[in-house]
Amino acid sequence: MKHFIFTIFTLFALILACTEPDKRVLPILGERDLVNGDTVYRSVPDFSFVDQDSQIVTNASFKDKIYVVDFFFIHCPTICPKVKANGLRIYQKYKNDPRVALLSHSIDVKNDTVAALKRHAQKLGVGKPGWYLVTGDHDAIYGIADDYFSVAVENPDAPGGFDHSGRLILVDRNRHVRSFCDGTDAADVDRFMQDIDILLAEQFGTR
């Protein structure tokens, strides 16, 4: 009987240990400056793009939200569909949560017009306010990609004419990059979605 009670107790402790909420704190990623002895993290600069509904999207569109950034183009023969499929998992999990949004930048500003983005969003089965697909000035898109610490450099030798990283990047309410993952890797995206929950808890106090 003693053994039995001990076993039950151990099992119970194990279950408790396994269900304890994740206490990790996400670091602030990216470059930092030292200003008057204080560390100042660089934040995502001001931007202005146009979304699939022809509306202007700026930093203000993501005020009081945490958001997930990626770079893609519609006629992408390589990694984009997998990144989109994983983005779709994130979209479906948080589509009724106004605190979370996705922001996909097209790096093929010539072909991915507003109309093309709209059609793409509809076929993907997504829409605002959960998922913004934006286009804009070529240099502005490529410039902000650097700021999100992604890689979006035009490379004529890459399949489809563009080289890009397939990363999903998590940005907090203070415009700081807090996490990223390989958008083609479902297991890494699972971890990334846990990071989203951790950031929600940190910035909104609830899950």
Place this chain on the structure above:
Amino acid sequence: MNSFKTSLSLALALSVSLWFSGGCGQNTFREGERLYKTHCANCHMDDGIGLSALIPPLAGSDYLNKHREQLPCILRYGLSDTIFVNGKMYAEKMPGVPTLSEIHITNLLNFINNSWGNRNGVYRLEEVRAALEKCQ
């Protein structure tokens, strides 16, 4: 009697080793699986489910059976027609892979047609070769 026992145990050993080496069952189309991961999985996904209304599924797709003779050409030269798969319309262009050999295409089609619950039979090399000669 002894020789019977010996051959019985030999047969048993052989089937066990075959089982563990993956000589039976799901690992039959290894070359096709490798090619699928390289050329197809980025869009049609590892489990063949496709992507929303953009990329049609291969798992459980009625298109595979209905267009058996065209599949070799589609793999090599791509597809730009609007097609219907399981009653749904798909209109995105699919790029072909012109570097695929007849043997590659045969292995790839056999993997696709016999994975994720698909049971669409096997392509022979001659069949694929004849189909490729008729591509338009």
